[in-house]
Amino acid sequence: MNDKAKRVKYLRALEKAANRFALALKKEDFSDSIFASSIEQNLKLLNKCEPVYLDSTYSKELENFVNLCCFSQLDRFELISKFNTLEKIKKQNQYKKTKHKNQLYDNLFS
Template sequence: MQEKEQRVKYVRALERFVKSAAALLKREDFNLELFILRMQKNYTVLSKVPAVSLDSPYTRALEDYVNFVLETIKNPQEKEVVLQVLLKEANAIQKLKTTSSYKKNKHRSKIYDDGY
């Protein structure tokens, strides 16, 4: 059970980091300096949780995004370029999460209609 608890804590910490980054990126008054400071603070919280090996594509994408944000912070570029690239990646992660959710097949009876 210890391993499962560590995995859940690590995934939740990654999700918190990504949600915080996405929320800051979506603001109309985006400030790059504030973004860098908040991401450094979020990384200190994330670094307290021991890293665990992740298997699902969604969790791997979370981990890759965190590493991508940290690399972007170390080498800041233009504000607009950073905003567009990071926001695009955050949206791709959100899309990856929602595609794995259950979707009801609406007209299921028409598929199996054999004339009876």
């Protein structure tokens, strides 16, 4: 398997784990035992793929969030806020195309 395929597989596994953690954290009937079983399932998923070097800010923060969920003793609300900042970073990288770009220039020069 080449490097790009390994990277994509690792990123998909990280995103899947992060989304599972977020769903477990945001449930109304949150319990530590259910979250612990979620950690075990996600660790099995992550152990299947080989970790690779990540260079973008989003992917680094994604990896940090998953590691925090798995290996730290932060409480539920701190983890939710970390996930929310992760989502902010993800949305910053997306952009909207201006629909009528030519009209903008026409208004400036007329």
